Amino acid sequence: MIPWPNEIDERLAGFNLAVPPNGYAWWYIDALSDDGREGLTIIAFIGSVFSPYYAFARRGGLTDPLNHCALNVALYRDNGNRWTMTERARGRVARTVNALLIGPSDLSWDGTALTININEVSAPIPGRIKGRVRVFPAAITKQxxxxxxxxxxxxxxxxxCARVEVEMEQPSLRxxxxxxxxxxxxxxxIETGFRDWEWSRGALRDGAAILYEAERRDGSRFDLAATFDAQGNMQPFERPALAKLxxxxxxxxxxxxxxxxxxxxKTLEDAPFYARSVVATTLLGEKVTLMHESLSLDRFKLPVVQAMLPFRMPRRR
Structure with missing residues (x-):
């Protein structure tokens, strides 16, 4: 466990961090509404790791990750989900230590909140996704x-541990x-480093729990079970038994x-190589609702899967 990249500070390590050829960086947000009826995930990608265009370009050698950037937004609702992930080239990307612009959308950090202004079009069925999401961290971790x-x-x-406020114009959500x-x-x-992983996080009465279990390409593993309190302090805990879902x-x-x-x-995302789910479990004596993801990078690499991806991931030059 080391600080990354060199020093972690409250500027989120900088949206302008160096990303080498064939590399990637992403910032991930998820949230569930207090009434349990709504949810979202947002991922801002530099060097979009699941992009078929980036994967194809890398076959020719070292590739600029800034030519493959995207803002993935998924809104989960009882009356219909919305999903968008349009890839943009370097000319539609701008970034500073505290701000990242990808096409018509942007993220910015003001020292208190991360604000995401969204102005995207869904795929494969076009529909506007427009609005604002604000993330208020209880604390910034140092791990x-x-x-x-x-x-x-x-x-x-x-x-x-964070509070999230959602104000969408299209669709109308608050x-x-x-x-x-x-x-x-x-x-x-990422597929050169790992075969698969399962990751989940859930809110506890006094913080949050995170479980991260990954199999590396060499057969070794990265396994983590930890709690974080509202001040960002981490405490490992012994992983309970594995339950087959x-x-x-x-x-x-x-x-x-x-x-x-x-x-x-509830299954929120169901793709050939990936599933995102809401899972009910028990951890540390508490009933916990997890945001849970399962990823198979062996499946992601399959040519037939790569051929499917452009239908949900269009590219704009």
């Missing part, structure tokens, strides 16, 4: 993690809830740690 022996994949759980903010960065394509519609394996069984409440 970051190197995920493999080579040190070329890194993860920082920036704000395990809600608040508990949320989460982190960042990942790497100096090589129902496979996704695309037959992606899903598992969760639990002291008393676990089950999928």
């Amino acid at each position: 970051a993690f190197v995920l493999n022996a080579e040190g070329n994949h890194r993860w920082w759980p920036i704000a395990p 809600w608040q809830g508990e949320g989460y903010l982190d960042s990942n960065a790497g100096d090589a394509p 129902a496979r996704s519609g695309w037959r992606v394996d899903r598992n969760a740690r639990s002291e008393n069984g676990a089950h999928v409440v």
Whole structure:
């Protein structure tokens, strides 16, 4: 466990951090509404790790990650989800230490809140997604993690405890809830470092719990179970037993740690190589609702999967 990149501070390590050729960086937000009926995820990518265009370009050699940037927004609702992930080239990207612009959308940090102004079009069925999301971290953590022996994949759980405010014009939405903010960065394509992983986080009475379990390409593992309090202090805990969950519609394996069984409440994303779910479990004596993801990078690499991706990930030059 080391600080990353060199010093972690309250500027979120800088949106202008260096991203080498074939590398990546992303900033991830998720949230569930207080009434449990709404949810969202937002991911800002430099060097979009799941982009078929970036993967194809890398076959020709070293590739500029700034030519493959995207803002992924997913809104989860009982009356219909919305999803967008349009890739932009370097000419539509601008960044400073505290701000990142990708096409018509942007993120900015003012020392108190991360504000995301969204102005995107969904795919494959076009529809406007426009509005503002604000993330208020309870604290900024000082822990970051190197995920493999080579040190070329890194993860920082920036704000395990946060409040999120959602004000969307299109579709018309307004809600608040508990949320989460982190960042990942790497100096090589993510599929070269890992076979698969399962990650989840959930709010506790006095903080949040994070579980991260990944199998590296060399067969070794990165496994973490930790709680974070409202001040950002981390405390590892012993992982409870693994509970087998129902496979996704695309037959992606899903598992969760639990002291008393676990089950999928709702599948939010169901893709050939990825599933995002709401999972009910028990951790540290508490009933916990997890935002949970399962990722198969072996599946992601398959040519047939790569051929499917442009239908949901258009590219604008």
